[in-house]
Amino acid sequence: MDSQVEEIKQKIDIVSLINEYVALKKSGRNYKAVCPFHSEKTPSFMVSPELGIFKCFGCGKAGDIFAFIKEIEKVEFGEALKILAKKAGIILKEFKPREDQKQIDDLFKMNSIACSFYQKLLNETAGKKALSYLKARGVTAHSIDEFSLGYSERDGNRLLSYLKKEGFNDSLIEKAGLAIYSEDRGEFFDRFRGRIMFPIKDLQGKVVGFTGRILGDGEPKYLNSPDSLIFHKSQILYGLDLAKNFVKKEGFAILVEGNLDLISSWQVGVKNITAPLGTSMAEGQVRFLKKITDSVLISFDADLAGDVAVRRGIELAEKEGLSVKVIKLKYGKDPDECIKKNPLLWKKSVAEATPIYDYYIESAVQKYGKDSGEAKKRIGEEVLPQLAKISDSLMKAHYLQKLASTLGFSEEVVSAALKKYLSKDLRIVEPALQVNSSLLKTNQVELVEKYLLSLILQGEFIPENLKKEFFKDKDLQEIFSLALEFKHENKNFVLKRFPSKIPPELKETFDQLILTEVGEIVEDEIKLKKEVGLCLKRLIELSIRSKLKILSSQIKEAEGKQEVERLEELKNKFRSLSGRLVSLNL
Ligand SMILES: [Zn+2]
Structure with a gap:
């Protein structure tokens, strides 16, 4: 399989691959773009065609084509391998599942068992109060079934012992977020207790986690499963497994705050609806939604204009290219209230949603x-x-x-x-x-050294007369001497063939040097040589200045102690170094 990974790497050009997702611009030997993984205005995302790697100097995401696909498509390595093999036209030999595939399977199994367990409990004596609460909120038996709603018992560890009987151990149950460990009691017990259970499903309809709403008083009102191998709260939306086809059909998704708002709307036939788990939208959730639609209508209870979190969600959605409209309710403080009053009012509110900027202007005028x-x-x-x-x-x-x-x-x-x-x-x-x-000042030597080495490597211009000791940083020193060696052995320095010489412990530093943006300068020999010369001068200058600094404090000390001879000696040194500084002609 390793050889196939290599084969795929050979066949796929990282620049054209990434270009399918973000527009890359040439910059010297490299390409740059606005990072697809974090929000930024000026590009700090760099791609090296020669090394087949990318790195964002803003958020730190980095790696090869596989890492890129994993990150941007939100898939595991196996899936990324399949995607890229297809692009490369390579038929994969049998793919061995990852080590944790077994654990992933177990987590899915456990969540599914827990879901049925909670569902059953809702219909037993224990769930009587929960069931009548749902009925009082207008949730129909059909919806309870459709959304697989359930109940978790107030105290104890019934689910835990049930899962153990099914053959799962404490630690795995904890990993699924279904049990927690109590230091006080020295034992595990059920995480969800006394809550109405809303299973959260992926797009394929598999249960990955839960939201539990407390029945009666208690904190927190809503409790979500913790993130696990199969559940990432910030990357999933509630109800989208059921709603996805309706979203596609209508051409837009409605976003509401609460799970019960969602079910309420569903029951009156407005089914292209989903809810984030919590009040604000996360970047991953926006991407998740983007897989299905380009247009979103937002209806939140909170006063939108004043809510930073909601605004951030809107900004994220816009940044991802979703068109955003705001639903102003014709009645009530939330969709559920509006629907209870009259489903037509809700449908009208949806039909008359305002484009977001009109909404900003109108709400400010209103205020x-x-x-x-x-x-x-x-x-x-x-x-x-x-x-x-x-x-x-x-x-x-x-x-x-x-x-x-x-x-x-x-x-x-x-x-x-x-x-x-x-x-x-x-x-x-x-x-x-x-x-x-x-900060720059304190690290200036290091920065100039790194820049200099970036120039040298990217420009494939290794100055013969430069001693490796010129670099104070040991790693840079080592990389430079390897480059010099390579040049001597091969007569020429060729960046593309050089990386195999870099030992693993220096790889990260090396990649960074190659991806650092130095611009067009490396393509113009004259400019390049001039820039390298300037860097060398600058480094000499910095070294002289730091020596001068030490000298001047020594001079002060000698003056204080009235050490006449030493003072003379120090002053001479100072004069000669200053002279050198002047002769550098900076
Ligand atoms: Zn980034």
Whole structure:
């Protein structure tokens, strides 16, 4: 199998592969892009075609084509292997399952058993109160069945002992998030107790975890399974296994806050609906949804305009290219209330959902009014930062126009305010930059050394007269001397063939050097040589300056002790070093 992995690596060009997901731009020998794995404005995601690797200098994600596919498609290695083999046109020999495949199978099995167990309990005496609560909330027997709702008993470890009888051990049950260990009692017991159980299923309908809603009083009101090998809370949405076909059919998904809102809506026939597990959307959840639709309508209980978490969810959704609209309820504080009043009101609310930017403007006007100067100022402060984020220029113009006419200003006034906001916004970033530059000072030698070695390697220009001792950092020293050796053995330094010489412990440092952005400079020999020269000078300068610093404190000391001879000697050294500094001609 290893040889097949290598074969796939040979056949697939990492640049064209990644280009299918993000637009890569050439930068020197490498390519760069805005990182697909974290939110950023300036690109720090680098790809090296020669080494077949990528690295994001922002979030640290790095690796080869397999790592990239695993990360971007959210799949395990086996799946990534299949995807890439298909692209490469290679038929895989039998694929040995991963070590933890057995554990994954066990977790699925346990969750499925637990689900049936909770379902059964709901219909026994123990679940009587839970069942009547659900009925009082208007959940029909059919829905209870369809959503596999259940109940977990208030005290004890009934599920735990049941699972043990089925042959699972404590530690595995804990891993599934179904049991927890009590230090006090020195034993395991059921994690979910006295809760209405909502099983969370993947798109194939397999149970991966649970949300338990407390029956009666108690904290927390909602409890989710902890993350496990098969459950990642931030990457899954409740109910989408059932809703997915309806979402595809309608062309959009409705996002509500609570599981009961969802079931309520489902019961009145609005079935293209899902819920995040908690109030705000996570990046992984947006991607999960993106697999099915490009359009989302959001209905949250909270006052959207004031809720940072909800706004962040919206921003994430937009960043992923989803079109976002907001549902304003025609009645009540949540969809469930609205539906109880009249299902038609809910359907109407959905049909009349407002595009998100219209919503921002309208909700700000509602909040502040728009007659006084003060109100207009506050509306501007609230809405402009949102409009500033619109990347499409026509759309941005449209909303600037709308804001202007809402406030009774000319468009120029609003555009000028936006510009002012943007420049202010930049000023806020500045202190952070200052912190960085002071950091730069303390590590300057290391930084210049790394930059120099990046230039040398990427430019395939190894200066003969440079001694490896020139590098203070031992790892850099080692990599440089390996490069020099390679050049002597092969007459030429060829980056593409060099990586095999790098021992494993230096690999990370080496990859980083190759992926560091040095730009076009490496393609122009004259510029490259000049830049290398400047780096060398800079390093000499830094070394002299640090010696001068030591000398000047020694001089002070000698002055204090009135050591005349030593003082003279130190001053001479100081003068000669200063002279060298001047002669560097910086
Ligand atoms: Zn990143």
